Amino acid sequence: MTRLGTEAQHILDTVQDAVPTLRRNGADTEKQRWLLDENIQLLEKAGVFRMVVPERFGGLDLPVADQAKILAAISQGCGSTGWVCMVWVSSAWIVSLFPDRAQEEVFAGGSVRVSGGFTPSGTLTPVEGGYRLSGSWRFNTGVPGAQWNIHAAMVEHADGRHEELFALVPAEDITVADDWDVFGAAGTGSATSTVKDVFVPAHRVVDTSVYDASTGDRWNADAKGRNYNMLSYVLATCAPVYLGIARSALDLFTERVAGKPITYTNWADQREHPYTQVTVGRAANQIAACEALSQDWLRVLQERADRGEKMTVEEKATVRGQVGYVVEATKAAVEMLYDISSASTIVRSNPFQRAFRDIAALSLHALLTPVSSLEAHGRVLLDLEPGTDYI
Structure with a gap:
């Protein structure tokens, strides 16, 4: 590393x-x-x-x-x-x-918070100098505290062709609903954001060429080192959240278990039970394996960006599949520890139960759900097309 x-x-x-x-x-x-x-x-x-x-x-x-x-x-x-x-x-x-x-x-202030609604549930209408944007985006994480938001939307061109574009809008043009009430990842404020007939100048709109960082009209278009493949980069920054939650769950479990008896048994210290030892060892190694695996895709992303090269389909599919595996494996590691925890774990003042619920909720994210991610990776390994544009 x-x-x-x-x-x-x-x-x-x-x-x-x-x-x-x-x-x-x-x-x-x-x-x-x-x-x-x-x-x-x-x-x-x-x-x-x-x-x-x-x-x-x-x-x-x-x-x-x-x-x-x-x-x-x-x-x-x-x-x-x-x-x-x-x-x-x-x-x-x-x-x-x-x-x-x-x-x-x-970037004028040097520090910025940007959220994004990447499901194209809005519409862009071409007008002089740019577009008019309208739409609503559900599950828009971080929008309550963002200064800008990227909105995915569809535009119909004069020739009847439909295209997905990304529009950048300041926070003051966005209405945020009070509709985020969930059992896990509850503090993310992933509320519905709405924009109604807002003008977006042309320089704040890009097309899907951003997926491979190939957009032009920018000073850093040919710069080396940071022009990552967009989807692979996003996946690579999502994975650490699962790794951090799982690592936290392991720490919380081992801190709390010391000297704790197993109720209704003769075991005065749960640490002495072989099943506890095996489960903790298995969970720890599963998390560590995922952390090690993450170093491979981080290396590939950086090497490609440093050389100014685009990632291959195989490399992009591997990132998606391996991140999907990390989501699956870290969630399973937390569940292993939860299954050998005492009943008092469910008390809301115990942070372990929050880690358990957070990783369960976040594992359902459509771009990260293990089944779809592993399917795309497996298809490419079997010399088939990925079956999705999202790699």
Whole structure:
């Protein structure tokens, strides 16, 4: 594993020191269905929201492996906070694929929070100088605290052709519903956002060429090092959230089990039971294996970007399949530990039950659900087409 740079190490150290605070704030974050201000301010001060902003705008422009390590650490403290930070960071990186004028507007402050609704449930109507945007986007993580939002929408051209585009809109043009009430990842504020007949200038709209970072009219179009394949990059920044939650669950279990008897048995200390030992060993190794596996796709993403090359279909399918496996395996590891926990684990003041619910909820994300991801990977391994454009 490569050593983190000085700035990345400082952020990581600050975040790791904040894990107890993030964990302590978990219950209140869940109750209000949104991150506590203390969490956002703490991470802002640490520099988390500068991670992907280009250096020319005062950002840190960290490589994806450094981003992943920091996102995993945040998620060890709070799964909801980790998921929101992942969305804000990865969506801000997507802004680096927009034209220069859009980048200058969004990155002006050097630190920025960007959310995104990537299901094309809106419409764009061409007008002079740009488009009029209308639509609603469900499950829009982080939108209550974002400064900008990327909206996927469909446009019908004069020749009858339909095309998916991505429109960048400031927060003041967005209405956020109070409709986020769920059993897991409850603090992510993934509410429905709505835009009604808002003008979006042409420089804030890009097409699906962003998937392979090939958009032009931008200063960094040919820059080496950060032009990752978009979907592979997003998947690579999602995975650390699952890894962080699973690592947290393991730590929480081992901290709590010491000296705890197994009720209605003669076992005075659960640690002495062989089944507990085997289960903890299995869960720990499963999490560690997933962490090791993640280093492979982070390396491939970075090597391709450093050489200014596009990833192959096989490489992209591998990233999706392996991330799907990580989702499946980390969830299973947390479930193993939950299954040998005492009944008091279900008390809401116990952060383990929140990790259990968070990873269960997040495993249902359509882009990350193991079945679809492994199917795409397996198809390519069998010399078939992926069966999806989302690799």
